[in-house]
Amino acid sequence: MKxxxxxCPICHAAAERTRQRGGRGFKYSCPTCGTYEVTSALLGCGARPPASAREDLARLRAYGYKPRVEFHARDGIRIGPSRSGGA
Ligand SMILES: [Zn+2]
Known part of the structure; x- marks a missing residue:
């Protein structure tokens, strides 16, 4: 995919995204936040990412994880390591 x-859903800078196979969401590449995954549910959910989102992304990356931003109807926005494997 091109x-x-x-x-960027985190900082609203001009970024790039690539649709992921299987309809799982998108991979974003932001000049400020770096590369991370986003679930389709997050986009258009209207929820604002927490102020700590950028730090959470950086921390996960520092530990060698691929960060993933998810939206859950009950819990809101959650940032954690991607489960799709690889780095
Ligand atoms: Zn960003």
Whole structure:
């Protein structure tokens, strides 16, 4: 899939995203936040990412995880390591 221009859902900078296979969401590449995955449910959920989102992404990456931003109807936005494996 080709990357397409998109606003970063975390910091709203001009970023790029690539649709992931299997309809699991998108992979974003942001000049500020780096590379991370986003579930389809997050986009259009209207919820604001927590102020700590960028730090959470950086911390996960520092520990060698691929960060993933998810939206859960009950818990809201959660940031954790991707389960799709690889780095
Ligand atoms: Zn960003």
């Amino acid at each position: 990357p397409e221009p998109a606003d």
